[in-house]
Amino acid sequence: MIQFETTRLIMRNFSIDDVNDFYEYMSLECTAQYESFEPFTYDECIASVTRRCERDNVFAVVLKESGKMIGDINFSIEEYDTYELGYDFNPTYCKKGYATEACKAVIDYIFKERSGRRIYAECDDDNFPSIRLLERIGFRREGYFIEDVTFKKDGAGNPIYVNSYSYAMLKREWTSDK
Structure with missing residues (x-):
């Protein structure tokens, strides 16, 4: 079990008890707007959380104060110690700095605990919102791709x-005080 604060x-790590909180934001059109999926049904949330419970590269983001799961962050490992970062957050909890705080912690984890070189x-x-988040935590824009992908x-x-x-961002560029 991986956990950090x-x-x-x-x-x-995800728990099957996260299904209701997960459904709360994954069933929304605004969550699916920029993703490859449509809003999840409750059954799809159960299946997704069940899969996530078996993985060590996706984290539930939970408020310490209440135990409420407000989002998730995942990463995939690619070649040359490179990681891809992804996230979804419950819009009810946006504009409070939670996504920034959580992403910075996961970036720190990737660079320090997993010996990542590039994210x-x-x-x-x-x-x-995603552009502002990535720039706020210190990522630099490397490319702009026209008609890059299609999901819908x-x-x-x-x-x-x-x-x-x-x-x-490269490991040598990272300082967790951004």
Whole structure:
């Protein structure tokens, strides 16, 4: 079991008890807006949380004060000690600094405990909250990709392509006081 803490948060492995909190934000259109999935049904949340319980690269983000799970952060390991970072947060808890605090803790964990060398994240060019978060925690914009990917289709079944930014940070650039 992996668990680490910040001043206000606990990042830990998922538990099946997280299903209701997970459903609270994963069932929302605004959560799925910039993702490859549609809003989750309750059954899809049960299946997803069950899978997440078996993984050590995805963390539930929990408020210390109440035990409420307010989001999740995941990473994937790629070649050359490079990691991709991803996250989803309950919009009810946005604009309180929780995503910043949680991401900084996970970045610290990747660089210090997992010997990561580079972390990157990608986001749609109109996902302003994610852009602001990545820049606030010290990621630098490395690329802009036109009609980079498609996750969804329009009413006629045609793919909707999105433009995206790529952000990254090297271990030597990281200071946790950002």
